[in-house]
Amino acid sequence: MKLAPQIHLSNVQAVYAGPEGRLWELLMGEQIHIGGFQSSMDLAHRGTIAAGSEGVDLCCCSGAGMRFLARFINVARMTGVDATPAMVQLGRRRCADEGLAERVSFVEGNACDTGLASGHFHFVWGEDAWCYVEDKAKLIAEAARLVKPQGKIVFTDWMEGPSAMSETEAARFLAFMKFPNILAIGEYKSLLETNGCLVRVAHDTRRFALYMPLYLDMIEKQLTFDALKIIGFDAALAQNLVCEMRFIESLAEAGKIIQGLVVAEKAG
Ligand SMILES: C[S@@+](CC[C@H](N)C(=O)[O-])C[C@H]1O[C@@H](n2cnc3c(N)ncnc32)[C@H](O)[C@@H]1O
DSSP: OEEOOOOOOHHHHHTTTTHHHHHHHHHHOOOTTTTTTHHHHHHHHHHTTOOOEEEEEOOTTSSHHHHHIIIIIIOEEEEEEESSSHHHHHHHHHHHHHTTTTEEEESSSSSTSSOOTTEEEEEEEEOOOGOOOOOHHHHHHHHHHHHHEEEEEEEEEEEEOOOOOOOOHHHHHHHTOOOSEOOBBBHHHHHHTTTTTTEEEEEEOSSSHHHHHHHIIIIIIIIIIHHHHHTTTTTTHHHHHHHHHHHHHHHHHHEEEEEEEEEEOOOO
């Protein structure tokens, strides 16, 4: 695990309540994760998420993943947990606008301590978000607590790849992304096993290095004005953002960061 001990939940909340969060949505769309719709469909299929089931999205942001599951997998109900009040409010508005408020609800709070019922849900879902959570051991314990026996914990996340980052690279990457730490796929596997889960799938989706050029193209070739507007037309800041994104692209190309996909099943 690589650590950035200076980063806490308040830093992450500031990102998603402010311009940085809006910038991520500009580049990625409502689904703020690498691969958007295709990645969600892949995760749902590998996780065998069933129509009529009930799940929890930990770190759901504005709930795009839950609306995806309700529309395309026909899950019965979703509950999303997110720590940024502005995101929860936005998510509730979007669900009401789309006629999904009856099936999708939100809890404002920490994903590590949701207050939701134990052993009630068919699955726990997460998409490229758990990298923001400080206490991964608590997060995985909470996910395992929430699912029924034989329930699934399915998620994608930004993880450290098979080639380790140097301490300097990790410090730069974590500080820019506002990640308090980053785990390798094997570290997630160990946490899941410690919490009584069998890991069924754990692999690199291979999307990270493929998608970074797309995001850079968007910012440099199509959405420059919109991106500048979000950051108050601060050209120096824009240049710095592109420079840090190119650095992330280089880490992904070197196999130092990946989008990992994990499907685990709680013992019956
Ligand atoms: C990248 S966004 C999630 C994107 C979303 N999964 C999707 O695919 O659209 C990260 C979200 O995690 C939330 N978050 C970070 N740490 C959290 C925590 N400890 N508990 C709850 N939410 C958290 C942030 O507020 C933010 O909305």
